[in-house]
Amino acid sequence: MRYGRLSGLVAATMTGVLALTACGGGGDAKDDGPASLRMTVWSANEAHLKLFNEIADEYRKNNPDVAEIKFDPLPFENYTTTLTTQIAGGNAPDLAWIFENSAPDFVASGALSPLDDTLKKADGYQYDDLSPATLKLWRNDGKLFAYPFSTSPFGVFVNNDMLKKAGQKTPAELIAAGQWNWDTALAAAGATAAKSGKAGLVVRDFDYKGWDNLATFWTGWGAQAWSEDGRSCGFNSPEMVEAMTTLHKAIFTGKALPGPGTTADFFAGDAAMTVTQISRASLLKENGFDWDLVPLPAGPKGPYAVVGQAGIGVMKKSPHAEQAADFLAFFTNPTNSAKLAQFFPPPRQSQLTAETLAKTNPKLKPEQLQKVVIDGITNGTVKPSHSGQAELSQQVRAALDPLWKADADVKGVLDGVCSKIQPLLAK
Amino acid sequence: MTQTDTRVGPAAAGPAPGRARPFWTTRRRDQLTGYLFITPQLLGSVVFVILPLVLVVWYSLHEWNVLAGSFDYIGTDNYAALADDPNLGPVLRSTGLFSVGLVVFNLGLALLLAVLLNQKLRGTIVFRTLFFSPVVVSLVAWTIVWGFLLQDNGGINGLLDTIGVDGPNWLRGEGTAMLSVIVVQVFKNVGLNMVLFLAALQGVPAELYEAAEVDGASRLRQFWRITVPLISPTIMLTSIITVVGSLQVFAQIAVLTQGGPGTSTTVLVYYLYQQAFQFHHFGYGATLSILLFVIVLALTVLQWQMRKRWVFHES
Numbered sequence: 001m002r003y004g005r006l007s008g009l010v011a012a013t014m015t016g017v018l019a020l021t022a023c024g025g026g027g028d029a030k031d032d033g034p035a036s037l038r039m040t041v042w043s044a045n046e047a048h049l050k051l052f053n054e055i056a057d058e059y060r061k062n063n064p065d066v067a068e069i070k071f072d073p074l075p076f077e078n079y080t081t082t083l084t085t086q087i088a089g090g091n092a093p094d095l096a097w098i099f100e101n102s103a104p105d106f107v108a109s110g111a112l113s114p115l116d117d118t119l120k121k122a123d124g125y126q127y128d129d130l131s132p133a134t135l136k137l138w139r140n141d142g143k144l145f146a147y148p149f150s151t152s153p154f155g156v157f158v159n160n161d162m163l164k165k166a167g168q169k170t171p172a173e174l175i176a177a178g179q180w181n182w183d184t185a186l187a188a189a190g191a192t193a194a195k196s197g198k199a200g201l202v203v204r205d206f207d208y209k210g211w212d213n214l215a216t217f218w219t220g221w222g223a224q225a226w227s228e229d230g231r232s233c234g235f236n237s238p239e240m241v242e243a244m245t246t247l248h249k250a251i252f253t254g255k256a257l258p259g260p261g262t263t264a265d266f267f268a269g270d271a272a273m274t275v276t277q278i279s280r281a282s283l284l285k286e287n288g289f290d291w292d293l294v295p296l297p298a299g300p301k302g303p304y305a306v307v308g309q310a311g312i313g314v315m316k317k318s319p320h321a322e323q324a325a326d327f328l329a330f331f332t333n334p335t336n337s338a339k340l341a342q343f344f345p346p347p348r349q350s351q352l353t354a355e356t357l358a359k360t361n362p363k364l365k366p367e368q369l370q371k372v373v374i375d376g377i378t379n380g381t382v383k384p385s386h387s388g389q390a391e392l393s394q395q396v397r398a399a400l401d402p403l404w405k406a407d408a409d410v411k412g413v414l415d416g417v418c419s420k421i422q423p424l425l426a427k
Numbered sequence: 428m429t430q431t432d433t434r435v436g437p438a439a440a441g442p443a444p445g446r447a448r449p450f451w452t453t454r455r456r457d458q459l460t461g462y463l464f465i466t467p468q469l470l471g472s473v474v475f476v477i478l479p480l481v482l483v484v485w486y487s488l489h490e491w492n493v494l495a496g497s498f499d500y501i502g503t504d505n506y507a508a509l510a511d512d513p514n515l516g517p518v519l520r521s522t523g524l525f526s527v528g529l530v531v532f533n534l535g536l537a538l539l540l541a542v543l544l545n546q547k548l549r550g551t552i553v554f555r556t557l558f559f560s561p562v563v564v565s566l567v568a569w570t571i572v573w574g575f576l577l578q579d580n581g582g583i584n585g586l587l588d589t590i591g592v593d594g595p596n597w598l599r600g601e602g603t604a605m606l607s608v609i610v611v612q613v614f615k616n617v618g619l620n621m622v623l624f625l626a627a628l629q630g631v632p633a634e635l636y637e638a639a640e641v642d643g644a645s646r647l648r649q650f651w652r653i654t655v656p657l658i659s660p661t662i663m664l665t666s667i668i669t670v671v672g673s674l675q676v677f678a679q680i681a682v683l684t685q686g687g688p689g690t691s692t693t694v695l696v697y698y699l700y701q702q703a704f705q706f707h708h709f710g711y712g713a714t715l716s717i718l719l720f721v722i723v724l725a726l727t728v729l730q731w732q733m734r735k736r737w738v739f740h741e742s
Contacts, residue, residue: 261579
């Protein structure tokens, strides 16, 4: 019997401990006391986070009602999925970094708080200095739902050493001769790949899946994924067919781009050129190869620019939405915007000068800044975005897959893309 | 612990008149002890299994827009959408292909390895360890390494190149992508089934083989007439585990192919993940998970029913 009583005691204790553990934790200090803010970001880059934390520390000095500001880096590949899962799980951040491809969904959903009033009221904010072109994507019904934190144009990073070794003209030389276009760029890439055994030109983050990065290519032909109003498919337009035929030839005949399933990292010295955003300049290594940054080559329709955007929004569900918006106003005021400009091209017109940007971008020359960054932001086309982009993007990816074979029927595949996505666009 | 005969009901041993029976009888105390012991496990099951299961049914009756924060009751609309979904056919086909491929390759190879390693030869222990070791490796790490090997310019094609074979682009071809995912999964888990088969093989009495030998039965005949019937309960067990596991494949697809090329490797669980977590159709995702539940349940019941036909000792 004593044994029975003892085991009863053990069982009761175990249950008690379990119940206590289950109840512990999760004690959230909602609106009482100083707020604790959390912002999800995609970058885990130490230099980026150091600067963010410096600005946050400065803010907290003058705002005792905010006890903590935490920057929470989420992996780039699954950023939006992780963010929405957090929101679904009732664990939404107070502020969130949002990519251009999910901008329409976030802006139209009502998940974000409008920011106009807070930003306009903030001391010395100079709201009118924000370039209207950069605000377009983040507006809905006349209200601003996210601050265009980074407007980063695409350019071409070049490994001059590799091109010269292969006996090719560098893009700088081609630009000087007025010959910098996709024909010459792809020819140089193909020839360099053949000579060096490495890759020619890499469209970064494309990898035969992230097709929206190809907008950096087809925009040169005047093609677009869908019409301005987002209701009709542009994949089977004559411009797109021509652009994709050129790309297909460059991959499978000219071998100017690495084929599907082959990876090559420009910044590790595996490729002669890469198309990517200038914010990737931070990946360049000191004392590495001789590199250059040039604008995108001209297409048949002439010179053009493409930009990628990211915004920061305040989640409406946040219990501290007001403080979060106030912090955002401080984070992006003229002084801090100038500091952040070294990594993230700002939307402020007064700061979009080669002179200002040069101070904080020691790796880039003033003429590179002018040609790629400033001209890009002013005239650039934003990468494709649409409401329900995740589903649309998946359909396009799956329908484009047959294109990445040597014997593909380009027109047929692109017609297939349109028949897949047209019902979604028309919704 | 002392065990009383619990079949004796309270009515049979009724309290004597005028004498109050103590509440804490041995039987009640034992019962309470038992319940307290299973409480932690029970709580875990309720919170992490039963409750989510009920919630999934509830979610499947709603349209849940995470971003807008709306959660609207739509009745059986999601189930109607299931019937109209043009992607569902190809998805179920891919799922079926994966399951059949996995079960056939996995069980076939596991049985072959088990028979080979059941011989009393030197070095079999080394091989057993070798084939079992992938089972304890992290699934994602295993898959990522295979992803590198299967690249167009990866290790496998490099190896083929040395013998003059121009290997295909494994993960980008419609046929080869599914084959690659199956093979990666087979190599990962074949060791587990192999060990189960080995244990079963060692339980087959040696005298049966001796008797068969005396009767002049060939090795092949011995295998089919003695080994297979006697290990059939294990074949049953491994096939249920493998079928159920194959229907739940996710990480391999997410890491290796993301459902591509086209939708050739989009299996049901991956499609469910896309719908819920990428396209934000949580209600429809829940409906797909109920479909998965029904399929798994039906297959398991079917296998269980069929055991009488072919599992030794069961007929």
